[in-house]
Amino acid sequence: MADMKEMYKKIIGDQFPDEMKITLGDQTLVYRKRTWVIDGEERGLRYGENPDQQAALYELVNGNLVLGDCHYIEPGNGLVSAISEEDMIQAGKHPGKINLTDVDNSLNVLKFLMDNSACVIVKHNNPCGVALGDSLEDAFTKAFRADRVAAFGGCVALNRPVDKATAEAINSQYFEVVAAPDYEEGTVDILKQRKNLRIIKIARIDRLEEYWDKRFIDFKCLIDGGIIIQQSPVNKIRSKEDLKPAECEYQGKVYKIKRLPDEREYKDIIFGWAVEQGITSNSVIYVKNGVTVGIGTGEQDRVGVAEIAVYKAYTKYADIVCFDRHGISYKELELKVEKGEMDKALKDEIDQKVKEDRGGLPGSVMVSDAFFPFRDGVDVGIRQGITAIVHPGGSLRDWESIEACNEADPPVAMVFTGQRAFKH
Template sequence: MSDLKKMYHTLNRDSFPADLTLTVGEQTIRYAKKTWNIGGEQKGLRYGENPDQPAALYEVVESSFNMDGVAFQQGQHKLVSSLTEDNLIQSGKHPGKINLTDVDNGINMLQYLTAKPAAIILKHNNPCGAAWSDEGLFTALTRAFASDRIAAFGGTIIVNRTLDKDCAEFISGSYFEVIAAPDFTAEALTVLTAKKNLRIIGIPALAELEKIVGTPFLDIKSLVDGGLIIQASFRNRILTEDDFLPAEAIKDGTTYLARKPSRREAEDLLFAWAVEAGVTSNSIIFARDGATVSIGTGEQDRVGCVELTIQKAYTKYADKLAFERHGLSLYELKQKARADQELASSLAEILASTEQARGGLPGTVLVSDGFFPFRDGVDLAVAQGVTAIAQPGGSIRDWEIIQAVNSATPQVAMVFTGQRSFKH
């Protein structure tokens, strides 16, 4: 077993070239491989998605690529691909591919959340929890963590404000792989650097992510046969609450119109739609008061994803109660309850309280990255106490979906985004 562990600590040497040039028609994009001097040794990416996959990171060094009159990213925004030794404040087990792609996806979401201090915790390139708050970064961070305490274990934290000592002490109380922030106070670094394997990354541009909004990049997917699919990156059209479209449909001459969200509901929908940009499709997000409550990712059917996300909310709610009362995870409590009658009684009470509270879902809003093909998913969400929904619209059954929210008591609000937010 000790030999197997070595593979996670072994550097996988890469033979990728120092330079890379992409020729797109008559335009070119030049890249340079990124390496860092760590401990007196020049090192690139630790490895790829798995320890036996060599990998390399490339930075754009020259480009003026544009398409249809739209200028694409030209390397002017110094984010993940531009990391220097100064940015790697503590390299820990220096970064591999998944560490940096998690940071990158955190940036992908945070670019739409610049109005407030915000924090996102990621695992396997999906958010475990996200929050923003007028009360400051500490509130955002703790609420993001509370959204899914279990999944956050070993995750990556990305924030958009200077990280202070209170945040650092909170982070040090759990296990994380990476923390990235625009800056750190000296007191925060004293706390964080005590965790020698923690990768601490300072990216000043995290404080000004509004500059990258709306500027696309070439999104390249390699196929098994060596071919490529190239697309322009997703650009979120919902940047303010006023960008939502009324949920309206016409069927057999009858117009169906949903209730408009309240100001609070609209703000939560705006927040959740920003987070949706970083979630693997098909996906559903429940959110309330500027924080995610439950995130469902990567399902094959829409109603199934709603069911999964509801189930996750119940599980996370029960786990929160178990940890508050016993300092145990829900799974640990279930195991110990088999041999302890007192704990078994407490577990039964926790599960009953979770059912009564409907997993903390009443009062939440819901966003869906794709339209609802049938009303079944909406009916499930409404039954859990959802008060407002945002979804792309465009289904042939939009009128039926609107009927579902209009027939709810109290009436549930719905808006359309006018765009899909799939991420594969």
């Protein structure tokens, strides 16, 4: 049996070519494999998704692809694929595939949040905490506190130059990667105290909004060697004017939503729909005041993922309450109570607060990447005190979901995006 600890330390190398060409009809895209000289050793990716998988990163360097009326992204727009040795301010060690795909998916969400200081924390290619803030430190702190547990060892992406307050906040926790458009004087020294932290500068982060509508070719390789090719998606929701009040017709009767979102809810709807672009489907999330509250990802049924997002909201809320009160995680408290090292009353107090506050869910917006096929998913959120819902619409039973919102006391707002946000 291989020694896993030793496998994680090694760079396995790869046999992939230095150049790759993809021809689509009479047009050819040319890609160059990226390597970096770190500690005197030139290598590409450390390994793939697992330490026994070879992997390579390629940057688009030539070819302007036009198919029909769609102009795909052109060379010279590199973000993650263009990272150089100089951009790896502290490499820690050669990056692996997951390090870079986590950064990439962070930017995939961050590009919709450029009007405010924002932070996206990704773990296993899914956001675990996303937040807007009055400052960069505020955004980071809110994103981290949204899910302290999952953020451990994650990737932090920021859309403003890192200042000292933010650097100190990041340095107080364990992360694998931090990516930002720049680092103010003295901040790198703070971050370098974490010797294995990969500190990456991606200069084009300050221009991320330009990537909002840029399409790329998305490949999915099959186990038989076949390939499915598709356009990348485009988020069409930029403002509340792009949303439609929930309305449908069923058996000759028109069903309309009673209440439309207020301004705060509209802001959270647009924020939540942006976060959805980076989450594995099927997904349902809850957001409030520009912060994720509960994120449910990758489930097979919609009511199930709505319930999982509630469960996660409750558990994350319990953890942060416990940490604020006792300086330890909720799971540590549970273990200490079981061992008789801490009073069970301390745990009971936290459990009671979580129950009373319903995991911080009341007042939040429920966001679904696809329509609700039945009202059961909507009812899950309504029972937790959500005040507004956004989803694509288009179900034969949209009328049930509209009725559920109208029957709620007070009525819950609902709007349709008219587009789905599946990400497989």
